Amino acid sequence: MTTRAHWPRRRAGLVVVSIASTLAALVTSAGVAAPGSSAAAPAPITATETPAERATMLVVGDSYSSYYGDRHSRYPGWWALVAQDLGLEPQLEAAGGTGFLSRGVACDRTRYRARLDTVSTVRPRIMVVEGGRNDWRRCTADGRLVEATRTQIESAADRFFADLADVWDELDRPRADVYVMSPWGTSKARKGQIIRPILRDAAERYGFSWVQTRPLTLEQAPDGIHPNNEGSRFLRDQVLQNSDLSERFTRA
Template sequence: MPWRRLGLVALAIAGTLIALVTGAGAASPSTTPAASPTVAPVTVPAQPETMLVIGDSYSSYYGDRHSRYPGWWAMLATDLGLEPQLDAMGGTGFLSRSSSCAHTRFKARLDTVRAVDPRILMIEGGRNDWRRCTRDGRVVEATRTEIERATDGFFAELAGVWDELGHPRAEVYVMTPWGTTKARKGRIIRPIVQAAAERYGFSWVDTESLTLAQAPDGIHPNNDGSRFLRDQVLQNSDLADRFPRV
């Protein structure tokens, strides 16, 4: 009898051990590796390339595409899929430093060209270059020779900067918008700017003079005038072909 009781106790212990081992095995992690969670790649949108504009009040008096009075340059940049950047001051030009003689000529903005290193460079100006400032700060009428010298000097320096940046010179676009006032001076200045730009291999963009309906003060474009200038640039340059978003 004691032997039989001892055998039953042994069987009971063995059963308990089996249950413990089986339970531990069920609770242990599976030997099959768990699948790694799928992480979607982060897509960083491409930054648009820059279109830098150096100009006068035809550019500086106006805002971006969402403003009440968007500039011709803002409309153009939107059409081309470029990011516009503006360095423009009213009354300035290749020679002129404004009627107050307080601003800089275009030449002083070549550092902006170096810093921005734009995809496209627009030079808009010449309208104010019928005048110049004397050393004592007076405004006097400029001669043809003075206009030619200042314009050629600017484009000569710009050519060096643009070459340093490694861009084709044809990617600089030059225009001289004009209204109805000082039409005779326009017939002198616009050919001077065109000749100097083309002499250094830059792209001249011909623009028709704005009408009084497009520039009521005889100079500055209204919204219709700004759209007209944008259209002129697209029609009279290769930009629409080079940037097919248009």
């Protein structure tokens, strides 16, 4: 199932007449960052320490994201660690087995394109698209899993990023504020050598930011796919080292 960490809606300011009510308002009120200009270059952002005031980082992904919890859980996800380091509030829209083309092993889940409504609803300050590991397979019309062709993967990726570009432009956000990554383990390494460049080229074609990540080792992903705690920390480090996020987001 998709795990979501909901971002609170903007509340109107309260008129207060006492010290006690003023303190209550400070604890409960929240706001979101105003939309930026899609024509402007990404600028440094200062994130506050109060969770209710943090800008949202929306993550669309697969089991590399959905199998893990927030930073307080026993197995915190890479996305939770990244959000914590940047002072952002994460919201997760992820489901195991899914991708740009794949709809899960039972063909009963949604592709990434079906989750674009969430982007419009959440209006995140930045977005991370994580995936590709499952897209070597696809579902037929009668619900069978078959191997996908390169052309089918390319078509699905291009269609997703084209639609995301339209949605993101409507939010008046710079496209560089969408970060795309395709983490991989030791399993099906040859598929990764095909799929990851496809996703990189499609993302960059539409002006999104590609984040290169080194494949996880067996010590970091013992099943060849899913990261353990060491693997999640490794992915966090890869995201921060191979993008401009650390330079753009600073704590107040």
